[in-house]
Structures are given as structure tokens and as C-alpha cells.
Amino acid sequence: MPIPVMAAIIQHNGRILLCQRKTGALAGKWEFPGGKLENGESPEECLVREVREELGVEIAVERIYKAVNMHYNHGDFLLLSYLTRYVSGEITLMVHQDYAWVEPQRLIDYDLASANVPIALSLIEDADAARAGVGSNSGPH
Secondary structure, three states: OOOOEEEEEEEEEEEEEEEEEOOOOOOOEEEEEEEEEOOOOOHHHHHHHHHHHHHHHEEEEEEEEEEEEEEOOOOOEEEEEEEEEEOOOOOOOOOEEEEEOOHHHHHHHOOOOHHHHHHHHHHHHHHHHHHHOOOOOOOOO
């Protein structure tokens, strides 16, 4: 049975937050922040708590975005990503070594943890579709 893990796609001013892991099996890899459910917790509550604990900021959870099944050497995981938006607070790194606010098209330029790659690719597709559908003056920039 895969372990469910929540990931927050935190959006702010057209960019998405990526965090770089400091320790553990995926040290140095970039990811969408989040973590494991605690007993009796909803995915939304988990995300708000994990982001508060790991980054010291408040987010608002909007909706589920994409689920990814991933097998790592250290276990099987079901990564549930949620679209969220930044509400308030200054980012303070508790468990990560770095963070970046990234334009959607540049997400794949980072060395992402494997389970985060399909999510990043979907976000890029969505951003490209949104840009293409903006209207008649959405030509090359």
C-alpha cells in the first residue's frame, strides 16, 4: 500500500514555489513542499500544517491537481498535489536548504524529485495553454 504524501503547488504573482531538500533520501532534489498525513487530518489540513511547519507561511488550499504513484528505493508513495496560493508570512527554511519562486515554464530546469516531474510537466502544459488562449495579442514575447 503506497504511503500518501501531500504536495502544495503554492502560487504567487504567476510563479510557483519550489524547495530544495537538505537531507534524507532525496537530498539536493527540488520539490513542491508538503508531507505525510497525520491521524485524522484531511489533505488540506496536512498541507496548511506542513507548509506552516516547514516554511513559516500561510497558504489557502484551492483544489486537488494531480496524483502521482511513485516507487523509490525507500518506499512506494502516492503524491497528491494541490493547487494552493500564498496568503502571508516570510519564508523561513526549517527543513530545506533553498527555495525559488519559479515561472511555470522553468519548473523543469530544476533537478526535481521524480514524483514531482509529472506535476511540473502538467503545470507547464497548463501555463502554455493559458498563454495560447489569452486572445489575439498573445503572440511571441
